[in-house]
Amino acid sequence: MQVLMMLVSLIVLINVVAGFVRVVRGPTAADRMLAALLFGTGGVAVLLLLSEAMAVPALKDVALVFVVLATVVSVAFVRLAGAPVAETTKEKP
Amino acid sequence: MITTVSAAVSSMLCVAGALFFVAGTIGLLRFPDVYTRLHALTKADNLGLGLIALGVAIQSPSWMVGLKVVLIWILALVASATACNLIANAALHGRIRPWQTGER
Numbered sequence: 001m002q003v004l005m006m007l008v009s010l011i012v013l014i015n016v017v018a019g020f021v022r023v024v025r026g027p028t029a030a031d032r033m034l035a036a037l038l039f040g041t042g043g044v045a046v047l048l049l050l051s052e053a054m055a056v057p058a059l060k061d062v063a064l065v066f067v068v069l070a071t072v073v074s075v076a077f078v079r080l081a082g083a084p085v086a087e088t089t090k091e092k093p
Numbered sequence: 094m095i096t097t098v099s100a101a102v103s104s105m106l107c108v109a110g111a112l113f114f115v116a117g118t119i120g121l122l123r124f125p126d127v128y129t130r131l132h133a134l135t136k137a138d139n140l141g142l143g144l145i146a147l148g149v150a151i152q153s154p155s156w157m158v159g160l161k162v163v164l165i166w167i168l169a170l171v172a173s174a175t176a177c178n179l180i181a182n183a184a185l186h187g188r189i190r191p192w193q194t195g196e197r
Binding site: 001004005008011012015018019021022028030031033034035037038040041042044045048049051052057060063064067068070071074075077078 | 100103104107108110111114115117118121122127130131134135138139141142145146149152153158161162165168169172173175176177179180182183184187189
């Protein structure tokens with residue numbers, strides 16, 4: 001059971017790392033913001049799995065903080081960074 | 094007996110959750126514009142998170158801990174729905190044009 005949970009958390013972690021491709025390619029600030037959303041969801045999943053696999057119950061509280069912080073980040077992005085502006089250069093397929 | 098059944102159900106839920114995460118990431122990388130990517134990310138990933146949270150909640154030692162894990166998922170659902178709406182609105186106001194059929 002522990003091994004399976006470790007494997008699943010590794011898969012989710014690979015997904016989170018793959019989100020960096022979207023950060024690099026953009027093309028707008030809103031697209032880069034989506035990667036931050038993915039980091040929030042994926043981070044919570046990894047923390048929940050690790051807290052069960054390694055028997056560290058405190059990691060569940062860390063996951064709770066992650067959820068709250070991910071929301072604050074997106075609200076701050078919309079309110080403080082201003083509206084994301086469309087770029088004129090077309091994204092490469 | 095009950096331990097074996099709950100372990101099996103929990104493993105199946107976790108694997109299914111990981112599959113939904115993979116689907117969400119593929120959507121984030123392959124979809125054409127910010128709105129479709131939001132769609133892939135906020136739905137598929139939160140379903141994956143919910144399945145993984147259920148799998149962890151089944152394995153947790155007491156029902157209080159399991160309830161906390163499920164509550165984390167519900168909070169994540171509310172949070173991501175709010176974030177999705179905010180980002181899509183900001184993108185519309187920033188004049189990011191939605192993708193039309195047939196474009197590349």
